[in-house]
Amino acid sequence: MTESAEFREAFVAFRAMPYPDYPALEELRDWNSVLLDLDGHIAGYATQVYDGRLEAARVPETDALVRKLGSLRRDLEEIRPRQDEDAALLDEYRRYTAALDRLVRALAS
Template sequence: MADTSRFRRAFKEFYALPYPGWPQAMEFREWSIQLATLDSHIPGYLLRVNDGSMQAREIPELAEITREVESLEHSLDLISATTSRDVQLKEEYRAYLVVMERMLQELVDLAAE
């Protein structure tokens, strides 16, 4: 059986991180809706892999989910944060995406074993 300790650490880190707040700029709101939609697909799979009721290789479209997260991370750089709150939120979203990517990479690694 595969060593899941790195996944479990990434899982705990991801679940401990609060989801960032709601931005004010419309362009930023549209971006955050894309992340929220994607984020809504991931937790069910994470919980099942974490409790052993699902193998990472059974997650449908794992590679596509990972690419979507990477795309969102790149598009975040293109968003203009116009208020101090949005500047702060942009950094919170960036931190959230880094942790999400790390956790997804652990899933990809488990799926490859």
């Protein structure tokens, strides 16, 4: 089965994004560790779908992944920067999680 054009575009856009730098802000480091786990989980399945080794419909619990990522994105908005570098990194994480959100939603549809 050929996956949707939206999924393929979301995957290519996501893969083109570098993972944001490791944060100095402790609260953001804790948040980052959760993102790393979720990112690896989603990216692993998405890569298999993109390569044609797995149908998107067979990816388990995509709705739960959408919810987890939504919760993670809301948690990111609660983190307050202490320095300009923190604020810039928060913006990078927002862009990265938006691309990951687009990918997982395309995977789920």
